[in-house]
Amino acid sequence: QKEVEQNSGPLSVPEGAIASLNCTYSDRGSQSFFWYRQYSGKSPELIMSIYSNGDKEDGRFTAQLNKASQYVSLLIRDSQPSDSATYLCAVNVGGSQGNLIFGKGTKLSVKP
């Protein structure tokens, strides 16, 4: 069974700090990786995608991928209370499991 693991949290950080969210995956053949943000009562919203090893930056968000360690992370710089949400890691495993496997999410709380 292909799996994606995330710490469920809650992860609490003060406003202005860096929030670090982590994800590990079991399928070594996975090729693409995504971070979704989900506010309470809302649908998941894509915020980052990463396809190759290293860092990818988009505004205050940085995704980091290490395929050798089967590890992907999301850093949120200058965290704001509006960043408080659950962050879902998703991994493209292909095959009969319908393409994307989601982690259960990490709940982030940014305290003013």
Place this chain on the structure above:
Amino acid sequence: NAGVTQTPKFQVLKTGQSMTLQCAQDMNHNSMYWYRQDPGMGLRLIYYSASEGTTDKGEVPNGYNVSRLNKREFSLRLESAAPSQTSVYFCASSLDFRNPPLFFGQGTRLTVV
């Protein structure tokens, strides 16, 4: 841009009743998906349609049926609702099956009593 639109947003059913959740996308995507999300369980794939005319089971298909009506529309049917089907249901689409990411509809909160 509407993106992915689901109806209804909320529904309460009695055990044994049937209903169909509707989903439509206007992004010209080939692949569509139905997920359910339960506390502590994350998003689980019910059924997907890799392309118009095809449907396949996901992780939790029991108790559900789907229809890919055309390229835009993908419906999910509960023939005889059970309390275990109380959940939030999300429809999603992607450009094609091998090309995520997925884009989600706003969800349907279903309660079966």
